[in-house]
Amino acid sequence: MSESIKKFMFVNTKAPYGTVYALESLEVVLISAAFDQDVSLVFCDDGVFQISNNQNTEASGMKNFSNAYKALGDYDINKLYVEKESLEERGLTLDNIMDLTYEDEDWAEKPSIKLVTRAELADLMDEQDVVISS
Amino acid sequence: MATITVEGKEIEVDEEGYLVDLSTWFPAIATEMAKIDEVEMGDDHWDIINFLREYYEEYQIAPAVRVLTKAVAKKLGKEKGNSKYLYELFPYGPGKQACKFAGLPKPTGCV
Numbered sequence: 001m002s003e004s005i006k007k008f009m010f011v012n013t014k015a016p017y018g019t020v021y022a023l024e025s026l027e028v029v030l031i032s033a034a035f036d037q038d039v040s041l042v043f044c045d046d047g048v049f050q051i052s053n054n055q056n057t058e059a060s061g062m063k064n065f066s067n068a069y070k071a072l073g074d075y076d077i078n079k080l081y082v083e084k085e086s087l088e089e090r091g092l093t094l095d096n097i098m099d100l101t102y103e104d105e106d107w108a109e110k111p112s113i114k115l116v117t118r119a120e121l122a123d124l125m126d127e128q129d130v131v132i133s134s
Numbered sequence: 135m136a137t138i139t140v141e142g143k144e145i146e147v148d149e150e151g152y153l154v155d156l157s158t159w160f161p162a163i164a165t166e167m168a169k170i171d172e173v174e175m176g177d178d179h180w181d182i183i184n185f186l187r188e189y190y191e192e193y194q195i196a197p198a199v200r201v202l203t204k205a206v207a208k209k210l211g212k213e214k215g216n217s218k219y220l221y222e223l224f225p226y227g228p229g230k231q232a233c234k235f236a237g238l239p240k241p242t243g244c245v
Binding site: 033 | 192193194195197198200201204205208242
């Protein structure tokens with residue numbers, strides 16, 4: 001079966017609200033988890049706001065779905081890459097990013113978020129079978 | 135739009151029987167939906183339904199059955215967190231059917 005596992009990378013580049021891209025992408029990611037593929041997520045450009053802390057959607061009139069990212073670990077999706085330059089360009093640090101975790105086989109909690117540079121991200125993208133960006 | 139009648143109230147459901155407006159849910163709706171599906175609700179069913187509602191409250195998504203099984207095992211124990219047990223309670227699928235009774239949307243990641 002192992003040869004049928006492909007590496008899928010979902011690249012999130014847009015702010016979470018105002019358009020449906022972020023929510024739709026998240027739904028595709030959760031569905032893809034059902035197929036036992038090697039799935040990773042990237043948050044870059046304004047996409048870093050998708051997993052920023054303390055989101056308040058009152059003014060936008062959209063449902064705050066940020067807690068759904070916390071379920072990614074339950075779906076065995078635990079490779080979440082955040083681009084360093086995108087954070088810096090927006091005056092953010094990892095402290096502004098949600099503390100997303102997963103549990104390994106022994107139910108020990110491990111961090112899912114990995115900070116990567118733009119150059120490292122390019123290398124990671126090179127390794128993928130499929131890259132889907134939104 | 136289809137409706138079901140619960141305690142004299144007309145409740146809107148979609149073509150698959152899921153609640154249209156999640157906020158209209160109350161426990162008797164689950165009992166009525168179960169009756170339609172010929173499932174007799176016991177404490178074990180309610181454990182799962184309450185668990186699903188809490189999960190949705192926290193994560194804003196209805197978990198896929200694989201995720202539900204794992205999460206139930208963690209919270210309620212291994213003897214309940216397995217698909218055989220959950221399918222006995224909800225023969226049409228613990229994800230789809232239990233989410234429906236719980237007033238949640240169809241689970242994300244169920245295919």
